[in-house]
Amino acid sequence: MKKEFVIFISLILILNGLFAQEGGINENDFRQLKQELATPNVYRTASGAPGHEYYQQKADYQISVILDDEKQTLKGEETITYKNNSPDVLTYLWVQLDQNMRAKDSETKAIATNSINNGRMDAKNLKKLHNDFDGGFKLDYVKDASGADLPYVVNKTMMRVDLPKALKPGASYSFRIKWWYNINNRIKIGGRSGFEHFEEGDNLVYTIAQFFPRMAVYNDVEGWQNKQFLGRGEFTLPFGDYKVNITAPADHIIGSTGTLQNASSVLTKEQQARLKTAKTASEPVLIVTQEEAEAAEKQKATKTKTWIFHATNVRDFAFASSRKFIWDAIGVKLDDGSTTMAMSFYPKEGNPLWGQYSTRVVAHTVKSYSKHTFDYPYPVAISVHSKWNGMEYPMICFNYGRPEPDGTYSERTKNGMIGVIIHEVGHNFFPMIINSDERQWTWMDEGLNSFVQSMAESEWDSEFPTRRGPPAKIVDYMKGDKGNISPIMTNSESIFQFGNNAYGKPATALVILRETILGRELFDYAFTEYCNRWMFKHPTPADFFRTMEDASGTDLDWFWRGWFYGTEHVDLSIDNMIWFRLDTKNPDVEKGLLKTEKENEPRFIGTIRNDTAIPKTEVERDPNANDFYSKYDPFEVSVLDIEAYEKYLAKLDDEEKALINMGYNYYQVEFSNLGGLPMPIIVEFTFSDGSKEKQYIPAEVWRFNAESVSKVFVFKKEVTIVSMDPYLETADVDVSNNNWPRMIQKSRFEVYKSSKYGRRGAVSETENKMQKAKRAEEKAAE
Amino acid sequence: MRLLFGTFLLLFGTSFSSWSHGYHVSITQIDYNEKTNAIEIAIKLITEDVEFVLEEQGAERLFLGEKNETGKADEYIQKYLEKHFSVVLNDEITTQLYLGKEVEEGETWCYIEIKDVADIQSLKVKSTVFINEYHGQTNRVNLTIKGVTNSFVLSRAKVDDKVVFN
Missing domain, CATH: 1.10.390.10 (Neutral Protease Domain 2)
Known part of the structure; x- marks a missing residue:
């Protein structure tokens, strides 16, 4: 009883302490990010560069895999050599087993929240429900270099390998893993990698990735990055050198990360010659033509071939394999003098789109990104056609964009394909080379x-x-x-x-x-x-x-x-604008202005009616009803006014005099920040003569008052309209408050309705332009 | 238990690819036009999702926004929205007039009008748009009625929400 009382008292004291602080917390939008950013250190400097003791681990791989086209399995053996460049002693290593996300006990399934809506489910979902795909890595062994078993623990998609002896800074450790897994049907159950089945000829296109146990990253910010792979947060991987042997049916063509080492034993003489031509060609050159690919599709090889690829300084490895592949390539010369091969692998179902665009877009992407970042450092950049997905790996990516069976395609399919190729090839720069932590x-x-x-x-x-x-x-x-x-x-x-x-x-x-x-x-x-x-x-x-x-x-x-x-979002508003003119104190000017102002004042309706209703007032009719005030003109300039003005002028220097006589207009514009996110104020003034002027006020204008600011603008000309963000550069969510005077902004609905259902006019034709042209051609040939 | 497992698999098929939009969201803007006494609704859907869902449910290839768009596209969309999107006004079911759609850069805007709305005491929006097909589907609704903006997010966990005006 007593004890509880003491706890209660101390709790109150702590709470009081917290409350007392609240008023003192700096909540200014412009306060520095010191509390959010990690303190700079020897690994990462305050300027944002790698520090003088920056380190990163290295993982080298020797991998041999066998792709079994009949059973759709992949069997592999690898030796990982892990170099500890950190200043820390490591007693265990973490290895990523990404395929386990598709295992039956996967956590991805366990943490997904869901419900069956209204107890109803359609046939397709029902089919998925009964899918019992046996995914995940099946580990045969984990051994050290001498062949002795190593203790390991699999924690879902992560595996801890316990080292017999601690790994010291600067030391390396080699170990071996043997495994196999069932390759998933990408179309049926999804996935970044897997296979697509083609009814015609019963053939498969394999896009293979996350196919081997991969080292996790150990570094100065996360320790081991061993956060589980749940399906969305992608990959965090160390750099290393890869030597990979891929054994596949002898009639398969393989596109892969790295450089092919044994072209003479896997490619025909003609293919090798075409590849050489492609290097300096001005147009993409076919290494395997559509005819050759179609011929290969018709039979299935019983023998196998082993393709050998080496890749230096990559964080991952992926490949694609199929007898259906058409293959084209072109050399891309970069500013540093090196040549990269832009290449594409695609089944005939990708044509005519892929033959025309894929490799050209790869080449363009490599050149464009090189200009904005650094020269692309890898020997190849490959785009593989893979229905429905877009996924990136070093030097190779899998992209969607399939034409209709009749060879026509929509503009959206074309732009989608070009966009996804640029995006996925672009991933070579982020995160394959600028290797950020995707999981985080x-x-x-x-x-x-x-x-x-x-x-x-x-x-x-x-x-x-x-x-x-x-x-x-x-x-x-x-x-x-x-x-x-x-x-x-x-x-x-x-x-x-x-x-x-x-x-x-x-x-x-x-x-x-x-x-x-x-x-x-x-x-x-x-x-x-x-x-x-x-x-x-x-x-x-x-x-x-x-x-x-x-x-x-x-x-x-x-x-x-x-x-x-x-x-918070951006929503800046112009709330008001007030027009000022400088008082010149010159009676000739000022009294004239006052007179005009007075004359322009709005008049009461009764007064206006009286102008005609009362032909003559008593004062107008009878001169005896007049006195000094009846005739006094307040706007008349007297000698005294002029004398006062001359005295005033005498006190001014020439510069001040000039300024006063320029007749500037002064506009006080009041702005408010309704969205909360501070942004620069970009205003465009339109003048009475129709000309325009843009002014830029940096975001720091909001540093003292986050809600509203006012600002005075000076112009020789008279302003008629002020518009904010006229070139749509700030992501302002409500543009109806961006003008003074206010302009009516129609809603989307109103625009649609007023343009009589559709701002682009009728769109529905029964065939696309390519189809129509084809039909015309056929008719002409008849 | 087995049933639950199935819906997990559903997630795999639809939300995977790295780029080909692994997210599913619609945005609906509802305004009350006091001049015409009508409720004006604009629903923004992702065109790929519209095609995927409607074609899965047996529609012919739609080619939305393309020159070869099927002539029945509006009919399919109208039927789907009638089933999956509804507005209850002052506790009464409304008649929604589907005006048409526009396809723009991967997005499809659908327009619906509810006529002869003299007064709004309460307004309930129910949306089950794509929630059976996409696990993570969220349907955001922004309402501007009598100068007041309300916003709610509907999803599989909560398919309707209501605003009451006093």
């Missing part, structure tokens, strides 16, 4: 990549319908209920509205930083600096924020706080 921060690779993607898309086609980047595109997301929006700085697995949060909003924020806050020159230098500092290293969000500030010479803490740590 999706935005660091998706957001930065979507941003550079938007630039690469504009360079591909100025009319390209870029979805992520233009500020106006993010408005619908940002203005929504804040209970359903997470800050960008949220762990990958806990994000609401993933696409907008981790792709769209950060990409938009960077576009705004580049176009509006810093300008292209300062931004581009800082962004390129970040990319080069962290090329082949592991950056954190703080390293990005700090580099952008350090290299541009701009305090952007308020911007990161608002856009990355908060969920």
Whole structure:
């Protein structure tokens, strides 16, 4: 009894302490980010660069896998050599077993919240319900280099390997793992990798990734990054060198991370010659033609071939294999003098779209990203056609975009395909080379990549319908209920509205930083600096924020706080505008002005009616009813007025005199911040002669008062309209309050209805233009 | 137990790919136009989702917004929305007039009008749009009525919400 009392008392004291502090907390939007960012240290500097004792671990792999086309299994053996570059002694290693996410006891299934709606379920879902795919890695062994078994513990998608002897700083350790797994049907049960089955010819296209046990990252910020793979937060992987042998049916063509080492034993002489031609060609060259691929499809080899690939300084490895593959390539020459091979692998179902565009888009992406970051350092960049998905790995990615069976395709399919190839090839830069922690921060690779993607898309086609980047595109997301929006700085697995949060909003924020806050020159230098500092290293969000500030010479803490740590939206409003003119004190000018003002004053209706109703007033009729005041003109300039003015002038210097006589107009404009997110005020003034002038007021204008500010603007001309954000650069969610005087903004619904159902007119034709042209051609040939 | 397992698998099929929009969300804007006494509704859906869901349910290929869009596209969308989106006004079921749709850069805007609305005491919105197909589907509704903005988020866990005006 007594004890409880004591606890109660101390609780009150603690609470009092907390309350007392509240008033003293700095909640200014412009306070520094010191509390949010990690303290700089020897590993990561305050300028955002790697510190003088920065380290990263290295994991080298020797892998041999056998792809069994009949059973759709993959069997593998690997030797991992792990180099401990950290100053720490390690007693265990963590290895990632990503395929276990698809195992029967997967946590991904356990933590998914769900319900059966109204007890109803359609046939397709019912089928999925009875799917009992046996996924996950089946481990045969984990041994040390001498062949002795190593103790290990599998914790779902992570495996701890206990070292017999602690691994000292600077030391290396080699161990071996043997495993196999059932490859999933990507179309039926989904997945980043797997196979697609084609009815015609009963053939498969394999896109294989996360296929081997991979080392987890150990570093100065997370220790071991061994957060479970739940399906969304992607991968965190150390760099290393790979030597991989892939054994597949002899008639398969394989596209892979790395450089092919044994072309002479897996490719025909002709294919080797074509590959050589492609290196310096001006158009993509077919290494395997459609005819050759169609011939290969018709029979199935019983023998196997082993393809050998080596890759240096990569964080992962993936490949694609099929007898259906058409293969084309072109050499891309980069500024540093190196040549990268842009290549594509696709089944005939991808044509004609893939043959025309894939490799060209890969080449464009490599060139465009190299310009914005650093020269692409890998020997190949590959795009593989894989229905329904877009997924990235070092040097290789799997992309959607399939034409109709009749060979025509919609514009959306075409743009979707080009967009996804730019995006996934772009991932080579983020996170394959600028190797951020995807498990922790999706935005660091998706957001930065979507941003550079938007630039690469504009360079591909100025009319390209870029979805992520233009500020106006993010408005619908940002203005929504804040209970359903997470800050960008949220762990990958806990994000609401993933696409907008981790792709769209950060990409938009960077576009705004580049176009509006810093300008292209300062931004581009800082962004390129970040990319080069962290090329082949592991950056954190703080390293990005700090580099952008350090290299541009701009305090952007308020911007990161608002856009990355908060969920508020942008809604600035012009509340009022008051027009002032300077009092010249010149009686000739001022009295004249007062007179005009008086004459222009609105008159009461009764007075106006009296003008005609009363032909003559008594005072007008009878001169004897007049006195001094009847005739006194308050606007008349007297000698005394002039004398006073001359005295006033005598006190002014020439500069002051000139200023007064210029006749400037002064406008006091009152702004308020309704959204909460501070942004620069960008105003455009339209003058009575129709000319315009844009003014830019930095966001710091809000530093003393976050809710409302007023600002005086000086012009020679008279202002008729003020508009805020005229070039849609701030993601302002409500533009109806962006003008003075207010302008009526029609809602989407109203615009739709007033344009008689559809702003683009009737769209429904029964066939697309390609189909129509084809029909015309056929008719002409008859 | 087995039933539950099935819905987990459902998640795998739909929310996986890294880029091809692994998120599913719709946004609905509802305004009351006092001049015309009508409730004006604009629903923004992701075009890929509309096509996937309607085609799964037996519609022919839609090609939304393309030159070869099927002539029955509006009919399919109208039927789907009649079943999955409803507004209850002053505790009475309303007649929703489907006006049409617009397809723009991967998004499909659907327009619905409710006529002859003299007064609004309460308004309930129910949306089960795509929640059977996408585990993480969220349907956000923004209402602006008599100058007041309300916003709610509907999902599988909560399919309807109501605002009462005093």
